[in-house]
Amino acid sequence: xxxxxxxxxxxxxxxxSGHISPALAIINTVRALAExxxxxxxxxxxxxxxxxxxxxxxxxxxxxxxxxxxxxxRYFSLENATDMVRIPVGVGQALAVVRQFAPDVVLxxxxxxxxxxxVAAWLLRRPILTHEQTVQIGxxxxxxxxxxxxxxxxxxxAASELPARLRAKTLVTxxxxxxxxxxxxxxxxxxxxxxxxxxxxxxxxxVTGGSQGARIINRAVEAVLPELLAxxxxxxQCGQQPPGEEQDYDRxxxxxxxxxxxxxxxYFFTRFVGDEIKHVFALADLVVGRAGAGTIAEICVLGKxxxxxxxxxxxxxxxxxxxxxxxxxxxxxxxxQAELNGPRLLSEVRGLLADRTRxxxxxxxxxxxxxxxxxxxxxxxxxxxxxxxxxPEVMRQ
Numbered sequence: 001x002x003x004x005x006x007x008x009x010x011x012x013x014x015x016x017s018g019h020i021s022p023a024l025a026i027i028n029t030v031r032a033l034a035e036x037x038x039x040x041x042x043x044x045x046x047x048x049x050x051x052x053x054x055x056x057x058x059x060x061x062x063x064x065x066x067x068x069x070x071x072x073x074r075y076f077s078l079e080n081a082t083d084m085v086r087i088p089v090g091v092g093q094a095l096a097v098v099r100q101f102a103p104d105v106v107l108x109x110x111x112x113x114x115x116x117x118x119v120a121a122w123l124l125r126r127p128i129l130t131h132e133q134t135v136q137i138g139x140x141x142x143x144x145x146x147x148x149x150x151x152x153x154x155x156x157x158a159a160s161e162l163p164a165r166l167r168a169k170t171l172v173t174x175x176x177x178x179x180x181x182x183x184x185x186x187x188x189x190x191x192x193x194x195x196x197x198x199x200x201x202x203x204x205x206x207v208t209g210g211s212q213g214a215r216i217i218n219r220a221v222e223a224v225l226p227e228l229l230a231x232x233x234x235x236x237q238c239g240q241q242p243p244g245e246e247q248d249y250d251r252x253x254x255x256x257x258x259x260x261x262x263x264x265x266x267y268f269f270t271r272f273v274g275d276e277i278k279h280v281f282a283l284a285d286l287v288v289g290r291a292g293a294g295t296i297a298e299i300c301v302l303g304k305x306x307x308x309x310x311x312x313x314x315x316x317x318x319x320x321x322x323x324x325x326x327x328x329x330x331x332x333x334x335x336x337q338a339e340l341n342g343p344r345l346l347s348e349v350r351g352l353l354a355d356r357t358r359x360x361x362x363x364x365x366x367x368x369x370x371x372x373x374x375x376x377x378x379x380x381x382x383x384x385x386x387x388x389x390x391x392p393e394v395m396r397q
Contacts, residue, residue: 008041009044010101010105016052020056020057021178025179033376047066065097098124105127105386112140127385132152133294134322146166151170155369171377185282186282186283189235192276193233193283199233204232205349209289210290213239213248225267234266239271287299306332306362307333307349308327311337
């Protein structure tokens with residue numbers, strides 16, 4: 001019997017959950033593909049010492065090594081000088097990690113955290129796959145793409161942002177999404193939200209600003225809450241704001257208490273939606289939220305119509321570009337953040353919910369942008385760099 005082959009995979013990326021979640025999805029997919037195979041993966045994750053990736057990665061049971069990192073900014077900041085010193089220090093530390101671990105292949109999912117490990121891996125001649133989540137290639141990935149063996153893109157349009165000589169390295173995989181968003185049950189969501197059976201015919205709107213919430217969206221909902229609830233049910237993830245700040249949840253408690261009993265049973269709000277998100281998505285007729293790469297990937301793969309309020313500013317205003325791509329495909333509507341208020345939100349939501357034909361068309365358009373097999377396709381491209389071929393028919397079993 002041939003000995004089991006161990007494939008060492010060094011993973012990096014971070015600075016935000018938008019870079020970490022795809023990495024974890026790809027890791028889990030590689031592990032699943034290894035079941036019953038003649039090889040086994042061994043992972044090590046390299047991230048920032050002060051970043052959120054350490055907690056998320058260690059909670060997932062993956063070996064983690066922290067290094068110094070410097071944030072890459074497109075704007076003037078005095079911190080740029082300090083961070084420019086941290087980057088070469090991080091490269092030196094990453095060199096030591098790569099030498100010691102001796103990976104067969106390196107996966108980077110972007111963010112400034114990934115630059116030192118990618119540079120170190122390139123110096124030590126290790127194959128590298130870089131993954132970009134958005135329609136706009138981030139500053140860190142513009143750097144790492146120069147060292148990458150393959151460049152996986154979530155959207156084909158992102159290739160135009162790369163120099164012509166790098167485009168031959170690209171492949172379009174989509175953005176990996178959390179497996180737990182699939183298989184939801186509409187009735188279970190209604191039960192969890194405490195919606196009254198007599199309101200079953202009303203459409204449901206899911207409002208989210210992510211785990212920290214989006215204050216401007218929360219305040220807009222609060223301002224016209226009775227008017228919104230006159231025509232729909234709402235599940236509202238308002239987020240947990242940083243310590244010391246006013247909590248939007250407390251304001252919504254007061255707003256909900258002022259509702260009539262009839263409207264109150266149509267409104268469910270919480271700081272955070274956990275694993276029950278699959279049920280929430282199943283019930284939602286419309287999603288209102290930011291336009292981050294992860295949010296868009298999940299909404300599109302589930303075929304949900306969306307009303308996006310892009311966060312501004314982000315690096316290069318990437319959320320606006322994400323949202324416009326969806327709008328241009330017919331999958332979404334947009335309210336610019338500067339124009340968002342209660343009356344504008346009410347008008348847009350009412351208009352969308354009143355046109356079921358348009359909502360259905362938006363959902364179908366979203367599906368054309370979704371890539372449900374993204375994690376598998378990135379994993380296959382990664383393993384191909386070390387000579388492991390994944391047969392599509394086997395992967396789909």
